[in-house]
Amino acid sequence: MIEVRDLRVSYGGRVVADVPELDVGEGECVAIVGESGSGKSTTLLSLLGLTSDAEISGHVMVCGVDVLTAPPRRLREIRGAKAALVMQSPQAALSPATRLGVLMRRTLRLHGRDATEQVMAEAMESVLLDPDLLRRYPHEVSGGQAQRFAIALAIALGAEVILADEPTSALDVTVQAEVVGVLRRLRAERGLALLLVSHDLALVSTIADRVLVMKDGAVVESGPAADVLAAPSHPYTRELLEALP
Numbered sequence: 001m002i003e004v005r006d007l008r009v010s011y012g013g014r015v016v017a018d019v020p021e022l023d024v025g026e027g028e029c030v031a032i033v034g035e036s037g038s039g040k041s042t043t044l045l046s047l048l049g050l051t052s053d054a055e056i057s058g059h060v061m062v063c064g065v066d067v068l069t070a071p072p073r074r075l076r077e078i079r080g081a082k083a084a085l086v087m088q089s090p091q092a093a094l095s096p097a098t099r100l101g102v103l104m105r106r107t108l109r110l111h112g113r114d115a116t117e118q119v120m121a122e123a124m125e126s127v128l129l130d131p132d133l134l135r136r137y138p139h140e141v142s143g144g145q146a147q148r149f150a151i152a153l154a155i156a157l158g159a160e161v162i163l164a165d166e167p168t169s170a171l172d173v174t175v176q177a178e179v180v181g182v183l184r185r186l187r188a189e190r191g192l193a194l195l196l197v198s199h200d201l202a203l204v205s206t207i208a209d210r211v212l213v214m215k216d217g218a219v220v221e222s223g224p225a226a227d228v229l230a231a232p233s234h235p236y237t238r239e240l241l242e243a244l245p
């Protein structure tokens, strides 16, 4: 689903992300962790060609598309459809005067998909949301429901990969668990691949198969999540773990 080799992203000659290898297969979850400014979001965004001012080199395949060489038309085909981006604050991205159902219908049509009540209801049910919520405005749902709606939108569009940037850090702890539960379920039931950016190692330990630890733009450690989190080999990873509450 995602295959990255020797990815290097720079702004004004300064390398902000240098990722030698990153693979996410069907049904897998890989997490990129590291402190603020370490290059996590830049890495994620560059996988969808969303770093417009950056100089980028390397090889990036996402859902069969060679992202760094593909024409814009090919990139638009995967963005938001096969590969969906889920951001920290979904409510900020939802238009305040548009009901959720209207937004879902418009988005489906924009991507040339059927927007039947059944398709929309199934997408809502896949994230454990009542389809009746489609009648509500964004301010009438909770943060956790809005985040699950963002995931439902991705599912309705046929997403095979979700790239999630701090998807739970704007939510309180119990609601975080709901969102993580939904993501786990989608992996198991639909083989959804998940690339997760987070600074929250407790969250990562509950969902990720593999972890990449970034510091100052470089990958300082990577491997199976259980190994990296149980016995970190790099001092920086140990520091991150010690900083856990």
Ligand SMILES: Nc1ncnc2c1ncn2[C@@H]1O[C@H](COP(=O)(O)OP(=O)(O)OP(=O)(O)O)[C@@H](O)[C@H]1O
Residues within 6 Å of the ligand: 011, 016, 034, 035, 036, 037, 038, 039, 040, 041, 042, 043, 053, 199
């Ligand atoms: N458009 C841009 N122009 C110039 N520099 C940028 C741009 N976007 C990001 N950077 C720089 O790239 C570096 C990595 O930023 P990035 O947002 O990827 O880090 P991060 O690990 O995701 O941090 P956070 O957790 O705070 O989002 C930072 O030094 C940032 O200032």
